[in-house]
Amino acid sequence: EAGVTQSPTHLIKTRGQQVTLRCSPISGHTSVYWYQQALGLGLQFLLWYDEGEERNRGNFPPRFSGRQFPNYSSELNVNALELEDSALYLCASSSGQGATNEKLFFGSGTQLSVL
C-alpha cells in the first residue's frame, strides 16, 4: 500500500513568488493535514481538510491557503512568498470519520527554500 506522497520534494523560489505543493493521502483516508516544520522548530499546524472541506486552520496569514479535491488529494498554496516561509512542509493523512484522535501518517515533505 502506498504511503502519503508529496510533490515536489524540493523547491526553490524567490521572494514574492507563489508556490503550490501537492499531497496524495493513503488510499481510503479522507483527512489531510498540512504542517510547517522550520529548521530547529517543531511542527506548526497549517490546515486540516476532511471530505473536501477546510475544518480548521492554524495561526498563519491568509496567503497560506489550500484545497482538497474529490479524490481527497490536496494542494497547499502560498502566495507572496517571504524568506521566513523557508521550511519543510509536511502533509499527513488519517482515516478521518470526524475523529481527531487518530494516528497521522506523514509524507516525506516538500523542502521549500525562499531566496
Added chain:
Amino acid sequence: GENVEQHPSTLSVQEGDSAVIKCTYSDSASNYFPWYKQELGKRPQLIIDIRSNVGEKKDQRIAVTLNKTAKHFSLHITETQPEDSAVYFCAATSSAGGTSYGKLTFGQGTILTVHP
C-alpha cells in the same frame, strides 16, 4: 488554543540507560496525546499514543504516562539503543469542538542522542 511545552530540548544518554521526555499542555479539553519519532531526514512516525481515559500505556521498551490533573504527560524509553537516536515530538489534540478541534499541537521536540 492549545499550547504544548516539551522538555528537555536535548537529551544525551549512554546506551542501556533510560530516557524521559516531559510535556505539559494547556487545554483541559485535550484528550489524545501521541508521540512521534523523527529520524534525521525522515518523516515523523507515531511510536505510541495515550487517551485521556488511561493513565499509562506500555509498548515494549517505551511507555507513556498521563496526569490529567496536572496536565502533563511523559515518554519513557528504557534500555536505550543507538537506533533510538532521533527527534521526539509530543502532541495533544481534542475531539471536542472549538479552535483546537482536529488540530494536533506539537511540542518543540527533543533531540535524543544515545551514545554506544
